[in-house]
Amino acid sequence: MTILVIAEHDNKVVAPATLNTVAAAAKIGGDIHVLVAGQAVGAVAEAAAKIAGVTKVLVADNAAYAHQLPENVAPLVAELGKGYSHILAAATSNGKNILPRVAAQLDVDQISEIISVESADTFKRPIYAGNAIATVQSNAAVKVITVRATGFDPVAAEGGSAAVEAVAAAHDAGTSSFVGEELAKSDRPELTAAKIVVSGGRGMQNGDNFKHLYALADKLGAAVGASRAAVDAGFVPNDMQVGQTGKIVAPQLYIAVGISGAIQHLAGMKDSKVIVAINKDEEAPIFQVADYGLVADLFEAIPELEKLV
Amino acid sequence: MKVLVAVKRVVDYNVKVRVKADNSGVDLANVKMSMNPFCEIAVEEAVRLKEKGVATEIVVVSVGPSTAQEQLRTALALGADRAILVESAEDLTSLAVAKLLKAVVDKEQPQLVILGKQAIDSDNNQTGQMLAALSGYGQGTFASKVEVSGDTVAVTREIDGGAQTVSLKLPAIVTTDLRLNEPRYASLPNIMKAKKKPLEVLTPDALGVSTASTNKTVKVEAPAARSAGIKVKSVAELVEKLKNEAKVI
Numbered sequence: 001m002t003i004l005v006i007a008e009h010d011n012k013v014v015a016p017a018t019l020n021t022v023a024a025a026a027k028i029g030g031d032i033h034v035l036v037a038g039q040a041v042g043a044v045a046e047a048a049a050k051i052a053g054v055t056k057v058l059v060a061d062n063a064a065y066a067h068q069l070p071e072n073v074a075p076l077v078a079e080l081g082k083g084y085s086h087i088l089a090a091a092t093s094n095g096k097n098i099l100p101r102v103a104a105q106l107d108v109d110q111i112s113e114i115i116s117v118e119s120a121d122t123f124k125r126p127i128y129a130g131n132a133i134a135t136v137q138s139n140a141a142v143k144v145i146t147v148r149a150t151g152f153d154p155v156a157a158e159g160g161s162a163a164v165e166a167v168a169a170a171h172d173a174g175t176s177s178f179v180g181e182e183l184a185k186s187d188r189p190e191l192t193a194a195k196i197v198v199s200g201g202r203g204m205q206n207g208d209n210f211k212h213l214y215a216l217a218d219k220l221g222a223a224v225g226a227s228r229a230a231v232d233a234g235f236v237p238n239d240m241q242v243g244q245t246g247k248i249v250a251p252q253l254y255i256a257v258g259i260s261g262a263i264q265h266l267a268g269m270k271d272s273k274v275i276v277a278i279n280k281d282e283e284a285p286i287f288q289v290a291d292y293g294l295v296a297d298l299f300e301a302i303p304e305l306e307k308l309v
Numbered sequence: 310m311k312v313l314v315a316v317k318r319v320v321d322y323n324v325k326v327r328v329k330a331d332n333s334g335v336d337l338a339n340v341k342m343s344m345n346p347f348c349e350i351a352v353e354e355a356v357r358l359k360e361k362g363v364a365t366e367i368v369v370v371s372v373g374p375s376t377a378q379e380q381l382r383t384a385l386a387l388g389a390d391r392a393i394l395v396e397s398a399e400d401l402t403s404l405a406v407a408k409l410l411k412a413v414v415d416k417e418q419p420q421l422v423i424l425g426k427q428a429i430d431s432d433n434n435q436t437g438q439m440l441a442a443l444s445g446y447g448q449g450t451f452a453s454k455v456e457v458s459g460d461t462v463a464v465t466r467e468i469d470g471g472a473q474t475v476s477l478k479l480p481a482i483v484t485t486d487l488r489l490n491e492p493r494y495a496s497l498p499n500i501m502k503a504k505k506k507p508l509e510v511l512t513p514d515a516l517g518v519s520t521a522s523t524n525k526t527v528k529v530e531a532p533a534a535r536s537a538g539i540k541v542k543s544v545a546e547l548v549e550k551l552k553n554e555a556k557v558i
Contacts, residue, residue, distance in 0.1 A: 100434070104443050108523050113432070126432065129429060129432065134529050137526075140524075176448075177475065181471065183471040231488075237471070238488055245427070253558065263323075274555045292541055
């Protein structure tokens with residue numbers, strides 16, 4: 001068995017989610033190869049070669065892959081993937097975009113967002129916003145799988161010494177082109193990788209009030225998230241949304257402030273180790289999953305909390 | 310141009326589902342069913358394209374049981390012109406649905422196909438991408454903005470770090486994200502009118518599509534329950550617990 005892992009990267013650095021995906025591959029067992037597709041990705045390939053447990057790094061360095069457009073990358077992965085038992089990618093926006101296209105080209109069903117490996121062909125994944133866990137078995141010749149990062153502890157980024165091999169194949173479907181992107185700038189830890197996450201909801205009342213959460217987050221070294229209500233109201237950008245349709249997080253500590261705790265929000269954070277809820281409505285559903293609940297006005301509680309931690 | 314919109318009948322998003330005692334699945338008997346929220350956004354976008362004069366006809370399609378006609382009628386009431394139901398009782402995988410939709414795309418030859426980014430039951434997030442692969446079309450997934458100009462469509466996509474814009478040659482596939490638009494409600498007169506709009510029923514056999522699957526669901530379990538927490542009385546007590554009991558700060 002040999003497993004192909006698609007590296008998550010921005011042409012400069014390997015994203016941490018790649019380490020969780022390699023960890024899932026290690027649980028399946030067998031040789032692990034990593035594919036780095038992009039443009040001018042020498043540094044990414046070097047970093048990928050150092051990941052513990054990786055035996056080979058394939059590098060497809062081509063202008064057609066610069067923005068990892070699925071129309072161009074999927075044929076490459078499908079072509080290379082035929083020789084593998086499994087193809088794995090992180091369930092990031094990139095992985096979700098590309099991998100189903102690969103699966104369809106290989107004419108196999110995909111298994112999305114696995115949270116555990118039961119055996120080489122059997123996996124667990126959440127369905128219905130995490131309210132049920134399905135065990136799925138695949139008899140596909142090539143098993144195509146996306147991996148939920150929070151389900152697997154990352155492997156070490158250092159210690160490996162894989163061989164790096166260039167892949168010549170260049171696919172340019174010519175059906176799509178990159179126009180531009182607007183990335184949110186943040187000095188705080190990345191939401192999905194943070195040890196502590198402080199999230200605000202509708203109860204924050206406006207975007208300006210999020211400064212109280214930023215101040216608390218900076219003191220704790222935490223990332224700041226939000227509920228859909230806060231995003232829809234325009235308090236914060238949508239890449240901060242935690243939930244079924246946003247990011248899935250599982251930090252050591254999740255502090256939900258002014259968040260009622262709808263099913264769709266819980267889907268994104270209920271695997272956090274410790275959950276704290278601060279809400280003035282003592283009937284809010286968030287208190288049913290919170291380890292520590294505080295019924296209080298957040299505008300008094302948050303500044304006080306910031307002083308005491 | 311013709312726009313094809315795929316919609317799915319799913320358990321209503323407000324329902325808290327329960328796993329069946331025999332672990333064969335979730336209990337959907339007597340549970341409220343609705344159109345998948347992302348599909349509502351897809352229908353709304355198609356209707357807006359028609360209102361702008363970009364789309365000339367909206368065909369809405371669903372793959373599912375005969376009861377999915379209710380969701381198709383809803384889409385017709387919202388502004389779709391006609392509907393197609395590919396009737397299938399089985400619980401199909403995303404690949405099987407994509408193959409059925411591909412057959413409908415071949416038949417209808419739409420310039421734009423709009424789907425939701427994921428169904429809130431299976432949470433797969435696969436069908437649109439798979440349909441794009443099978444058709445050989447470009448894909449604009451997780452769309453928060455769609456602008457058709459000439460023979461291309463510019464799609465702004467929600468990505469992990471922010472937003473990205475891609476340009477796709479038509480015909481193309483778009484999947485909707487939550488912030489693409491705010492779906493409208495169907496008015497009573499439109500609900501009445503929708504009953505008279507055409508609704509064609511097809512079968513996978515008639516489309517010549519095999520729905521065989523390489524995946525099998527072995528069992529479905531309830532997630533591990535969290536143990537009940539406590540309510541603290543003050544911020545000071547909260548900090549003390551986090552430091553000394555939970556040891557997370």
